[in-house]
Amino acid sequence: MGDDNADTAVDDSANNHDSDERVERRLRFVAAEPQAIFDLLADPSKHSLIDGSGSVRGSTSDLPERLELGAKFSMSMKMGVPYKMTNEVVEFEEPTLIAWRHMGGHIWRYRLRAVDGGTEVTEEFDWRPSRGKTLLKLTGTPKKNAKSIDATLDQLAAHFATE
Numbered sequence: 001m002g003d004d005n006a007d008t009a010v011d012d013s014a015n016n017h018d019s020d021e022r023v024e025r026r027l028r029f030v031a032a033e034p035q036a037i038f039d040l041l042a043d044p045s046k047h048s049l050i051d052g053s054g055s056v057r058g059s060t061s062d063l064p065e066r067l068e069l070g071a072k073f074s075m076s077m078k079m080g081v082p083y084k085m086t087n088e089v090v091e092f093e094e095p096t097l098i099a100w101r102h103m104g105g106h107i108w109r110y111r112l113r114a115v116d117g118g119t120e121v122t123e124e125f126d127w128r129p130s131r132g133k134t135l136l137k138l139t140g141t142p143k144k145n146a147k148s149i150d151a152t153l154d155q156l157a158a159h160f161a162t163e
Contacts, residue, residue, distance in 0.1 A: 024143070
């Protein structure tokens with residue numbers, strides 16, 4: 001991808017990674033090396049910098065310094081009322097893949113692929129393993145999360161554009 005696509009998130013749900021109606025997926029070019037992006041994603045204290053949902057308020061004091069497979073980390077959240085969400089890293093291949101899930105079972109995943117001038121970043125909300133598929137569908141959560149993914153990818157690109 002080149003600069004023509006730098007400001008546009010792409011709905012890639014029909015193309016790769018085992019397409020399924022229960023995976024919301026967006027793709028974005030980010031002008032940074034995969035390792036730099038991975039380092040940000042592997043540092044939970046930085047997640048609120050790029051969160052497009054507006055629900056991640058910050059990290060808790062018991063965070064690991066850097067995420068790794070099996071690491072657990074908690075985030076301070078707010079959707080109407082404040083709450084804490086604990087996640088576990090379930091996929092980890094540095095510097096190309098990191099994913100975590102919380103008690104609901106659904107997975108937030110980032111895939112990073114080096115391309116000319118930067119990285120193709122794919123963010124996914126994978127609700128296939130969710131314990132509450134019916135509730136998620138009835139509340140429209142997957143489509144709402146797709147919008148949040150677009151905003152997160154915008155913020156991720158902007159974060160690295162200013163460095």
